[in-house]
Amino acid sequence: MTIALPRLGLGTAPIGNLFREVSERDAAATVAAAAREGLTYFDTAPRYGHGLAEDRLGRAIEAEGVTAPVISTKAGWLLRPGERVVTDWTERGLRESLESSLRRLRRPAVDILYLHDPDDFPDEVRRTGYPAARRIREEGLAGAVGFGMNHCEPLAAYVAEFDVDVVLVAGRFSLLDHEALATLLPLCLSTGTTVVVGGVFNTGLLADPQPGAMFHYRRAPADVLARAQRCRAVCAEFGVPLAAAALQFPYLHPAVGSVVVGCRSADEVSRNAEAARTEIPPELWHRLAEEGFVPPELLET
Numbered sequence: 001m002t003i004a005l006p007r008l009g010l011g012t013a014p015i016g017n018l019f020r021e022v023s024e025r026d027a028a029a030t031v032a033a034a035a036r037e038g039l040t041y042f043d044t045a046p047r048y049g050h051g052l053a054e055d056r057l058g059r060a061i062e063a064e065g066v067t068a069p070v071i072s073t074k075a076g077w078l079l080r081p082g083e084r085v086v087t088d089w090t091e092r093g094l095r096e097s098l099e100s101s102l103r104r105l106r107r108p109a110v111d112i113l114y115l116h117d118p119d120d121f122p123d124e125v126r127r128t129g130y131p132a133a134r135r136i137r138e139e140g141l142a143g144a145v146g147f148g149m150n151h152c153e154p155l156a157a158y159v160a161e162f163d164v165d166v167v168l169v170a171g172r173f174s175l176l177d178h179e180a181l182a183t184l185l186p187l188c189l190s191t192g193t194t195v196v197v198g199g200v201f202n203t204g205l206l207a208d209p210q211p212g213a214m215f216h217y218r219r220a221p222a223d224v225l226a227r228a229q230r231c232r233a234v235c236a237e238f239g240v241p242l243a244a245a246a247l248q249f250p251y252l253h254p255a256v257g258s259v260v261v262g263c264r265s266a267d268e269v270s271r272n273a274e275a276a277r278t279e280i281p282p283e284l285w286h287r288l289a290e291e292g293f294v295p296p297e298l299l300e301t
Helices: 024-037 052-064 091-105 122-138 152-161 184-191 222-237 242-252 266-277 282-290
Strands: 008-011 041-043 070-075 077-080 084-087 110-116 142-149 166-170 194-198 256-262
Touching: 008 024, 008 266, 024 052, 024 266, 041 256, 052 070, 052 091, 070 091, 077 091, 091 110, 091 122, 110 122, 110 166, 122 142, 122 152, 142 152, 152 166, 152 184, 166 184, 184 194, 222 242, 222 282, 242 256, 242 266, 242 282
Parallel strands: 008 041, 008 256, 041 070, 070 110, 110 142, 142 166, 166 194, 194 256
Antiparallel strands: 077 084
């Protein structure tokens, strides 16, 4: 089924201390700013800071009195003492994971439950994982179920095999990476599966392409950095910040229902909200297509 989501959402991995520590005050301010800016879709996971992101999100939503938030979390990996995580795709494991998430989030249910990074576990997903997720949905503990992954090939395979409500694909549909366009996005369009796109800045490179910037969780190679800087220069010709083009690029495909951006401060939330509101002239998209940053077929409608 196609599900309606806010156009822009907040990714909470940064307030789970991804890459660097975020204070309790800044984490709360980040969620509060998101609510003010209308980013009322919040994506989280137990693995984001070993439960920290969920806990901070739940407390902040409660404190701010956020009206009708849309919340997605993930399951498939159980938290254990000493910052350990273990995979568990059994129904018991998924329910344990979700129950723990609901306690941290201070909610009776979530809007979306994603099976988290099951790239190497197709047999377990087929045998127990996805059937259990569907039962969880039928019981009302999750409004929709799907998969959240970084890689398109196994994600497309799951969409082709199962009746998937929604998928979250991270880092594979951006100005620098068009992998999702090959199979995943056309497939989701044909099945009516809603697509959420994360990682539009490719771990920060498209937010600020400076030497030392990260790309796919590693330091950007010189050629990739140069491409990002060229993309920024083209955007500058039209007076458009690179971040605005990067954030709005996924909306060019009709299968995409929402984009989630990770933020670690209220200022980052405000800047991303402004980037989402920035008007992108059609001429810029065509110019970026000439440079290879935008697949031309996305502009043919």
